[in-house]
Amino acid sequence: SAVISQKPSRDICQRGTSLTIQCQVDSQVTMMFWYRQQPGQSLTLIATANQGSEATYESGFVIDKFPISRPNLTFSTLTVSNMSPEDSSIYLCSVAIQEDYEQYFGPGTRLTVT
Amino acid sequence: SQQGEEDPQALSIQEGENATMNCSYKTSINNLQWYRQNSGRGLVHLILIRSNEREKHSGRLRVTLDTSKKSSSLLITASRAADTASYFCATDEGGTALIFGKGTTLSVSS
Numbered sequence: 465s466a467v468i469s470q471k472p473s474r475d476i477c478q479r480g481t482s483l484t485i486q487c488q489v490d491s492q493v494t495m496m497f498w499y500r501q502q503p504g505q506s507l508t509l510i511a512t513a514n515q516g517s518e519a520t521y522e523s524g525f526v527i528d529k530f531p532i533s534r535p536n537l538t539f540s541t542l543t544v545s546n547m548s549p550e551d552s553s554i555y556l557c558s559v560a561i562q563e564d565y566e567q568y569f570g571p572g573t574r575l576t577v578t
Numbered sequence: 579s580q581q582g583e584e585d586p587q588a589l590s591i592q593e594g595e596n597a598t599m600n601c602s603y604k605t606s607i608n609n610l611q612w613y614r615q616n617s618g619r620g621l622v623h624l625i626l627i628r629s630n631e632r633e634k635h636s637g638r639l640r641v642t643l644d645t646s647k648k649s650s651s652l653l654i655t656a657s658r659a660a661d662t663a664s665y666f667c668a669t670d671e672g673g674t675a676l677i678f679g680k681g682t683t684l685s686v687s688s
Contacts, residue, residue, distance in 0.1 A: 465623070497675050506666060507621075507678040522675075556620060558676075567611065567668075567676055571620035 466491055466559050468570035476576045477547055484543045485573045487557035492537035495560040497567070498530070502553045510555075513540040547577045584667060584682040591686055597654040599682040601667035602647075608670050610643060612652050615664045615681075624652070624665075657686045 467490040477483050487496065496513040511519040511532055519532035534540040544551050554574050560567045585600045601610070609628045613621040627634045627643045627650065634641045640653040654661055664683050668676035 495674070506680045507668075507676075509675045509677070512675055558621075566623055566626045568623055569613075569621040 465566070466493060466561070466568050468557065468559060468568060470557060470570040470573050472573060473571065474574040474576075476578060479548055479577060481547055482543055482545045483547065483575060484541050485555055485557075485575075487540045487542070487570055489538045489559050493559040494537070494562045495567075496534060496540050497558045497560075498532060498540070498542045499556045499558060499569075500553045501556065501572070507556065510542070513542075513557075544575065547575075549577045551575065552577045584665070584679045586682060587680065588683045589685070591657055591684070593658055593686055593688045595657055595686075597657050597661070597684055597686070599652045599665050599667075599684070601650045601652070601679055603650075603667075603669045603677075603679075604648065605669075607645075610641075610650050610670075611668045611676065612639075612641060612650075613666045613668060615666065616662075621666070654684075657684075659686050659688045662686045 469488045471486045498510040499507040500510050501507045509522050510525045510530055511521040513519050513532050513534040515534045529545055531543045554572045556569050556572045558567050558569045583602050591597055609626050611626045612624040615621050625636050625641050627641050629645055638655045643650045662685050664681045666678050666681045668678045
């Protein structure tokens with residue numbers, strides 16, 4: 465399994481500001497994903513982070529709101545832009561060595577927007 | 579879109595009892611994975627079962643998969659208080675990102 469770290473672990477931000485969340489993996493992985501978990505809800509996929517190219521976003525999520533970078537096979541960032549209280553969630557990155565393999569999750573970033 | 583649906587939504591049992599959670603999904607899959615989440619923290623991967631497998635064991639966990647019924651079950655035997663958590667099933671759609679169910683909240687009391 466991969467060891468995944470996320471920074472920050474939690475943050476409280478003001479409406480209208482942006483927060484960048486980092487995801488670091490201890491080994492090279494093919495697949496990296498970003499998920500959101502709203503309070504009391506299940507996980508929803510935001511996007512697949514593609515190394516060296518633009519991320520692939522799911523329906524309802526757009527690049528202007530959630531820009532994603534993936535400069536190499538061990539690191540990715542998710543930015544939550546122009547935040548509103550509705551963005552208060554846990555944001556989790558996940559990785560898979562390759563398709564059809566176990567997917568492992570980072571510890572999550574708990575974001576509160578006031 | 580939501581793929582898996584867990585049943586029941588909540589389950590309360592005593593220590594030592596077995597806990598069974600069910601998951602149903604809608605489309606064809608390559609694999610199904612079960613996860614545990616403690617108090618809104620990160621997800622812990624429990625087990626992956628592939629579409630050509632019918633049953634898999636890991637310690638006190640037993641997972642079954644019935645692709646004809648598009649359903650899976652997770653059995654935790656001899657439950658402990660430390661098993662108290664939310665459990666999610668997640669399915670793939672062509673081997674890429676996961677689609678999660680709503681989860682089952684398990685409470686094990688001593």
